[in-house]
Amino acid sequence: MSWTDERIEQLRNMWEKGLTASQIADELGGVSRNAVIGKAHRLGLKSRPSPVKATDKVAKPVKAAAPKPASPAVAPRPAAPVAPRPVTAAPRPEPKPPVQASDEGGVQAAPKPDAPRIVSIGPGGFIRQGPGDQQAPIPPAPPRRLVPAKPSPEIADKTTLLDLNDRICRWPMGHPGEPDFHFCGEAVNPGFPYCVEHCGRAYQAQLPRGTRRPPPPPPFGGPRVR
DNA sequence: CCCTGATTCGC
DNA sequence: GCGAATCAGG
Numbered sequence: 001m002s003w004t005d006e007r008i009e010q011l012r013n014m015w016e017k018g019l020t021a022s023q024i025a026d027e028l029g030g031v032s033r034n035a036v037i038g039k040a041h042r043l044g045l046k047s048r049p050s051p052v053k054a055t056d057k058v059a060k061p062v063k064a065a066a067p068k069p070a071s072p073a074v075a076p077r078p079a080a081p082v083a084p085r086p087v088t089a090a091p092r093p094e095p096k097p098p099v100q101a102s103d104e105g106g107v108q109a110a111p112k113p114d115a116p117r118i119v120s121i122g123p124g125g126f127i128r129q130g131p132g133d134q135q136a137p138i139p140p141a142p143p144r145r146l147v148p149a150k151p152s153p154e155i156a157d158k159t160t161l162l163d164l165n166d167r168i169c170r171w172p173m174g175h176p177g178e179p180d181f182h183f184c185g186e187a188v189n190p191g192f193p194y195c196v197e198h199c200g201r202a203y204q205a206q207l208p209r210g211t212r213r214p215p216p217p218p219p220f221g222g223p224r225v226r
Numbered sequence: 227c228c229c230t231g232a233t234t235c236g237c
Numbered sequence: 238g239c240g241a242a243t244c245a246g247g
Contacts, residue, residue: 020229033230047232
């Protein structure tokens with residue numbers, strides 16, 4: 001496997017989203033955890049709560065009188081220009097408002113202006129924001145018969161990137177780059193980029209960290225669903 | 227042991 | 238540039 005633009009972009013997203021290198025690795029497939037880390041560093045997006053970093057253990061109380069008076073006689077290595085690696089001194093508190101997925105599975109109430117943002121995961125692992133900023137999410141659109149709106153027989157079979165427009169569901173089916181990768185193609189839930197069904201998948205409360213591989217691995221996770 | 231990310235270094 | 242091997246903390 002090679003690092004295509006697409007894969008690099010996915011790596012970036014997931015890395016910044018806080019997924020572990022391992023998760024990213026088998027999400028992308030074909031690469032090892034080390035490969036992901038290595039690539040991440042080469043891309044310049046390093047530094048994240050890593051277990052091993054600053055070894056600046058404060059001298060133990062016993063050795064408070066740091067026995068390092070710089071013995072004049074020896075001094076093997078004078079003073080290697082110890083690069084003052086900042087190592088992101090600020091631990092980046094990562095503001096995690098007590099947003100609770102209380103009504104899981106339910107429709108998200110319209111977020112109040114000062115209420116914690118509802119963040120959800122969209123296809124491809126993008127962090128997206130509830131559309132509720134402008135309008136109530138999932139307005140109970142009247143059950144319109146979409147018989148006439150049914151997409152042409154062609155895209156009913158396979159909706160490609162070129163077939164996308166703002167009236168059809170953009171939910172990805174399968175894995176990008178693979179021959180039969182396509183998009184849902186259903187008529188969208190008015191005001192959303194996805195059909196009703198996929199809106200339900202796209203707009204969920206963020207799952208709490210630590211939930212390894214939630215059973216319904218949405219977009220680019222599992223085998224393939226259709 | 228497991229996990230994590232960081233770093234090194236031969237390719 | 239890539240990633241396995243290695244390191245080192247949790």
